[in-house]
Amino acid sequence: MKDTEGYVTADGRQIGGTLMELKNITLKFGGVTAISDISFDIHEGEIRAIIGPNGAGKSSMLNIISGFYTPTIGELWYKGAKRPAMKPFEVARMGVARTFQNIALFEGMTVLDNVMTGRLTHMHAGIGAQALWYGKARNEEIENREKVEEVIDFLEIQNIRKTPVGRLPYGLKKRVELARALAAEPSILLLDEPMAGMNVEEKEDMSRFILDVNDEFGTTICLIEHDMGVVMDLSDRVVVMDYGKKIGDGPPEEVRSNQDVIDAYLGVAH
Amino acid sequence: MVEMVKGAEGLRSVPALLARNVREFGDSPAYREKEFGIWQSWTWKETAEEIEALALGLLNLGVNPGDHIAIIGRNRPSLYWSMVAAEMCGAVPVPLYQDAVAEEMEYVLGHCGARFVIAADQEQVDKVxxxxxxxxxxxxxxxxxxxxxxxxxxxxxxxxSHVQAQGRAAYDEYIKELEKRRGALGYDDTCVMLYTSGTTGKPKGVVLSNRNIIEAAKSSAEFDDLRRSDEVLAYLPMAWVGDFIFSIGQAMWKGFCVNCPESADTLLTDLREIAPSYYFAPPRIFETQLTQIMIRMEDAGPTKQKIFKHFMEHARKVGPAILDGKPVGMMDRLKYSLGEFMVYGPLKNAMGFSKVRVGYTAGEAIGPEIFDFYRSLGINLKQLYGQTEASVFITVQPDGEVRSDTVGVPAPGVEIRIADNGEVFYRSPGTFVEYYKNPESTADTKDPEGWVATGDAGFFEETSGHLRIIDRAKDVGQMASGAMFAPKYVENKLKFFPNILEAVVFGAGQDRCVAFINIDLTAVGNWAERNNIAYASYQELAQHPQVLETIQGHIEEVNTSVAEDVMLSGCQIHRFLVLHKELDADDGEMTRTRKVKRKVIGEKFDDLLAALYDGSDSVYTETEVTYEDGRKGAIKATLSLRDAKVVPVAAKVAAE
Known part of the structure; x- marks a missing residue:
C-alpha cells in the first residue's frame, strides 16, 4: 500500500493514514459507462470533496462507497482489507453513514424518532423484547437515546425534538438528516450535496456543523457539493470528475489552478 | 476593629446562606437544567460542592480579594455558581448581557477592570x-x-470543568485560604455589581452589598409568602438585577429550586414542563404568549372558537373578582368552574401557568387588556415598580389590590417621597452602595441621607394610596403652550394595541405632538394573511393603506382617552407615520432591555420628523441598518404621513 502515513493540512491539522482506497473503479450500466477507471483514497480524519459538472458520476461514486452499487471493475479497500460486494445495510454496519441529495426522512415521524433510526445498527435486542420494552431492549434504548440526545444537542435542534419532520422547513430537514447519519457514529460520513437549495445563512450553519463534526468527533467526511466557495473552504483534498473520469485530485488551491478543471467548469472551444 | 455587623439571622453573605441551606436541607433540589433532553438536578449539597471546587480553582488561578470577575452567558447553573464562587473568593461578580456586541462589552470590562472572565461558549469567548x-x-x-x-x-x-478539577486536586493547599476569605465576608461587602442598561450615556456599575441583596430578598419573600417548595424558571438576562434577586437572592434565602431552560428556543416547552409557582416576565413575554394563543385560536374549528369566546367573556366578567376574593354570585362561580375545566385549565397548562401562585411583570407598563386576560384566567399576575439601584423593589401590589394602572404600595422597608416637580424618591435597606468609580453620578442620584432619585415622575392616588408613574421625570417636558408633555404615557397607551409594537412620540417645545409607529409583524402579518393581503416585505406591509387606516384608528382612540386627562390632554397626536424598519438595539435605537431612545431616534430620523411638522403628505428616506453579523446596509423607502383626528381640548374645559 502506498502513502499510509498521513499528512498535515494547511491549517496545521494532522490527518491520519488511508481509511478507504478505491482502485481502478469502473461502473457500467449496460452500454453506458458512468465511471471509468477512477482511483483515489480517503484518509482518516480528512474532509474529502468530490466535485464535477452535472452527470460527471459523483453520486454514482458515493453510491459505490455506500454499497448501493457494486463496481463493474475495480476494488474497494476499507480499513486495510478488500471489501467484497455487500448490501448497503452491511456497509452501514461497517461504519459508513450517509445523507441523500433528495432528503429521505420519515416525514410522519418526529425528529427524535428519525434520529433514533440512525441507531439501528447499534440495536441488537430481539423484536419481542423491543415490543415489550423489557430487559436488554430497554437498556439498549436508554443508551441509544443518550447518544441521540448528544447529537441533537450538538446540532442544536432541541426545540424541534418532538416536531414531525413533515412540518419542518427544508434547511432544518437537511440538518435532521445529518443528525440521523451522525447518530450511527460512523467512521466515514458521506454527504450528498448537503448545501443544495440552501440560502447563505443556512449554508454557513451547515458548513459550521460539518467542520465541528470533523473537529469534535474526528469523523472522516466525504462530500459532494456544487458550491465551489463551500468546497474550497471546507475540504482538505478534492477529487474532480468529468464525464466519468478523474481529471484532478489534490488540495483545493492546486485543483483550482488545474487547467483541465477550469476547462471542465468553464467549457472549452471544440 | 469594628465589630462585624450581624446580618439577617446571623447570615452576612450569599455564601453564608448557601452553607445554611446545605446544613438545613442539603438534599432538596437547588438547581435544575435541561441537558440532553432530561432535567438534570443538583441538590444544595451538590451545588455547594461544585461552587467550592470552582472557588478553589479560581484561587489556584490567582483570584485576589477585590478582583472583578465578569460572567457572560445565558442562564445556566454553572454561571450562577460562578457568581457565588467569585464572592466566596472575595472577588466581585459582574454579570454582563450576553447579547451585547463586542464594543459594548469592551466598555464594561474596561470600566470594572475585570481580571477574569467566565464565558458560556465560543460565541462569548470570541467576543472577548x-x-x-x-x-x-x-x-x-x-x-x-x-x-x-x-x-x-x-x-x-x-x-x-478543568478549573474545578484543579480546584478539587488542590483542596488541601487552598481550603484554609478559602475559608478565611469566606469567613471575612461582611454584610456591607459587595455582593454583586450590575451595569445599568443606560437609556442615556454610558452604562453605570451599580454596587450592591450583601445587605442590599439579603434584605431585599428577605422582605420581598415574606411579602409574597415564598416557600422552599417554590419553583422558578430562570430565563431573564443574568445581568439584570431582577434575575439576580430571584435566582440568587430569594432562591438562596428561601432555598427554592432554580430551573434553567435547555436553550432560548425551547423556553416555552421548558416553561410548560416545569410549571413554575413563582414567575417573572417583562410585559413583552406575556404579550407574545397572548398573541400566539389568539392566532392559534383563530385557526381552530368554529365550535372550539365559540366555546373559547363564550368562557373567556365570562372570565373577563368575574375572573379578577374571584381572584381578589370579592363576593361573586353562586351561578357565576359555578360557570367559572365549568370554564376552568373546559378552557382556563387546559389553557394555563399549555402556557405552563398551571401552578403559578405569584407572577410579576415589571420593566415596562403592561397593557390593561393583557393584564386582565391573565388575571381573569386565575393567574395571580401583579405589577411591581423597581430599579437596579433599589435591588429591585420600590413598590409592589399586595394580593387583592392589583390594578393595571398603578404600581402598588411601597414595598416592605421602603420609604417614598414625591418631590415638588413630581419626581419619586425612595430610601430602603436595598438602596445601592454607589456607582463604581463614579462619585459624581452617585452624588447626583443618592443624597447623604440615603434618598435616591428614581428619575421617574409620579404621584400617589389619594383614594387607594397606590403609586402611579407617569413618565421619566426628564422626559416630562413642556409643549410650546406650556402644557405638560408626557410621551411615555401616550406611547404606552399606543403599545397596548396588538398591532403596534413600538411608538415614539415627539412634541417637547412644539405646539403639537407627532408620532413614529412600529407595526407588530406577527399581529399585522396574521391579519394580512386572513384578509388575503399580499406583501413582499416588512416595509411594504407597513405602508399598506389599510394598515395605515387601522393604525390611524388606534391613534384616534388613544387621543380620545388622552383628552380625558385634563393635565395631559395636550399630548394628543396630530400627525403620525409608520416606520419602514423595526427599531433595534443593534442600530442604537433602543436599549438592550428594549426601551426606546427618543433622542437618538429623533436625531437619526430628523428628516421624517421635519416632514411631520411641515405638513407634507409623503417623504423619501434612506436609513442605515446593522445586520446581526455586524454588516451594514441601507433601507430606502417613501413613507406616507397622515393626520389623526384630535379631540378639541378647549371645548372640554368649557364643558366642565
Missing part, C-alpha cells in the same frame, strides 16, 4: 478575544461549553 488587546487588566478566561474551542490557544483560556 476580539477586544482583549484593549483590556489592560484582563488575564484569564474560563469557558463552560468547550465546543469548537479545541484549537484555541489555551495559555490563558481554561475549561470550566
Amino acid at each position: 478575544i476580539e477586544i482583549q488587546d484593549d483590556l489592560h487588566q484582563f488575564e484569564h478566561m474560563i469557558y463552560v461549553d468547550p465546543r469548537g474551542m479545541r484549537k484555541y490557544d489555551h495559555t490563558t483560556l481554561h475549561d470550566f
Whole structure:
C-alpha cells in the first residue's frame, strides 16, 4: 500500500493514514459507462470533496462507497482489507453513514424518532423484547437515546425534538438528516450535496456543523457539493470528475489552478 | 476593629446562606437544567460542592480579594455558581448581557477592570478575544461549553470543568485560604455589581452589598409568602438585577429550586414542563404568549372558537373578582368552574401557568387588556415598580389590590417621597452602595441621607394610596403652550394595541405632538394573511393603506382617552407615520432591555420628523441598518404621513 502515513493540512491539522482506497473503479450500466477507471483514497480524519459538472458520476461514486452499487471493475479497500460486494445495510454496519441529495426522512415521524433510526445498527435486542420494552431492549434504548440526545444537542435542534419532520422547513430537514447519519457514529460520513437549495445563512450553519463534526468527533467526511466557495473552504483534498473520469485530485488551491478543471467548469472551444 | 455587623439571622453573605441551606436541607433540589433532553438536578449539597471546587480553582488561578470577575452567558447553573464562587473568593461578580456586541462589552470590562472572565461558549469567548488587546487588566478566561474551542490557544483560556478539577486536586493547599476569605465576608461587602442598561450615556456599575441583596430578598419573600417548595424558571438576562434577586437572592434565602431552560428556543416547552409557582416576565413575554394563543385560536374549528369566546367573556366578567376574593354570585362561580375545566385549565397548562401562585411583570407598563386576560384566567399576575439601584423593589401590589394602572404600595422597608416637580424618591435597606468609580453620578442620584432619585415622575392616588408613574421625570417636558408633555404615557397607551409594537412620540417645545409607529409583524402579518393581503416585505406591509387606516384608528382612540386627562390632554397626536424598519438595539435605537431612545431616534430620523411638522403628505428616506453579523446596509423607502383626528381640548374645559 502506498502513502499510509498521513499528512498535515494547511491549517496545521494532522490527518491520519488511508481509511478507504478505491482502485481502478469502473461502473457500467449496460452500454453506458458512468465511471471509468477512477482511483483515489480517503484518509482518516480528512474532509474529502468530490466535485464535477452535472452527470460527471459523483453520486454514482458515493453510491459505490455506500454499497448501493457494486463496481463493474475495480476494488474497494476499507480499513486495510478488500471489501467484497455487500448490501448497503452491511456497509452501514461497517461504519459508513450517509445523507441523500433528495432528503429521505420519515416525514410522519418526529425528529427524535428519525434520529433514533440512525441507531439501528447499534440495536441488537430481539423484536419481542423491543415490543415489550423489557430487559436488554430497554437498556439498549436508554443508551441509544443518550447518544441521540448528544447529537441533537450538538446540532442544536432541541426545540424541534418532538416536531414531525413533515412540518419542518427544508434547511432544518437537511440538518435532521445529518443528525440521523451522525447518530450511527460512523467512521466515514458521506454527504450528498448537503448545501443544495440552501440560502447563505443556512449554508454557513451547515458548513459550521460539518467542520465541528470533523473537529469534535474526528469523523472522516466525504462530500459532494456544487458550491465551489463551500468546497474550497471546507475540504482538505478534492477529487474532480468529468464525464466519468478523474481529471484532478489534490488540495483545493492546486485543483483550482488545474487547467483541465477550469476547462471542465468553464467549457472549452471544440 | 469594628465589630462585624450581624446580618439577617446571623447570615452576612450569599455564601453564608448557601452553607445554611446545605446544613438545613442539603438534599432538596437547588438547581435544575435541561441537558440532553432530561432535567438534570443538583441538590444544595451538590451545588455547594461544585461552587467550592470552582472557588478553589479560581484561587489556584490567582483570584485576589477585590478582583472583578465578569460572567457572560445565558442562564445556566454553572454561571450562577460562578457568581457565588467569585464572592466566596472575595472577588466581585459582574454579570454582563450576553447579547451585547463586542464594543459594548469592551466598555464594561474596561470600566470594572475585570481580571477574569467566565464565558458560556465560543460565541462569548470570541467576543472577548476580539477586544482583549484593549483590556489592560484582563488575564484569564474560563469557558463552560468547550465546543469548537479545541484549537484555541489555551495559555490563558481554561475549561470550566478543568478549573474545578484543579480546584478539587488542590483542596488541601487552598481550603484554609478559602475559608478565611469566606469567613471575612461582611454584610456591607459587595455582593454583586450590575451595569445599568443606560437609556442615556454610558452604562453605570451599580454596587450592591450583601445587605442590599439579603434584605431585599428577605422582605420581598415574606411579602409574597415564598416557600422552599417554590419553583422558578430562570430565563431573564443574568445581568439584570431582577434575575439576580430571584435566582440568587430569594432562591438562596428561601432555598427554592432554580430551573434553567435547555436553550432560548425551547423556553416555552421548558416553561410548560416545569410549571413554575413563582414567575417573572417583562410585559413583552406575556404579550407574545397572548398573541400566539389568539392566532392559534383563530385557526381552530368554529365550535372550539365559540366555546373559547363564550368562557373567556365570562372570565373577563368575574375572573379578577374571584381572584381578589370579592363576593361573586353562586351561578357565576359555578360557570367559572365549568370554564376552568373546559378552557382556563387546559389553557394555563399549555402556557405552563398551571401552578403559578405569584407572577410579576415589571420593566415596562403592561397593557390593561393583557393584564386582565391573565388575571381573569386565575393567574395571580401583579405589577411591581423597581430599579437596579433599589435591588429591585420600590413598590409592589399586595394580593387583592392589583390594578393595571398603578404600581402598588411601597414595598416592605421602603420609604417614598414625591418631590415638588413630581419626581419619586425612595430610601430602603436595598438602596445601592454607589456607582463604581463614579462619585459624581452617585452624588447626583443618592443624597447623604440615603434618598435616591428614581428619575421617574409620579404621584400617589389619594383614594387607594397606590403609586402611579407617569413618565421619566426628564422626559416630562413642556409643549410650546406650556402644557405638560408626557410621551411615555401616550406611547404606552399606543403599545397596548396588538398591532403596534413600538411608538415614539415627539412634541417637547412644539405646539403639537407627532408620532413614529412600529407595526407588530406577527399581529399585522396574521391579519394580512386572513384578509388575503399580499406583501413582499416588512416595509411594504407597513405602508399598506389599510394598515395605515387601522393604525390611524388606534391613534384616534388613544387621543380620545388622552383628552380625558385634563393635565395631559395636550399630548394628543396630530400627525403620525409608520416606520419602514423595526427599531433595534443593534442600530442604537433602543436599549438592550428594549426601551426606546427618543433622542437618538429623533436625531437619526430628523428628516421624517421635519416632514411631520411641515405638513407634507409623503417623504423619501434612506436609513442605515446593522445586520446581526455586524454588516451594514441601507433601507430606502417613501413613507406616507397622515393626520389623526384630535379631540378639541378647549371645548372640554368649557364643558366642565
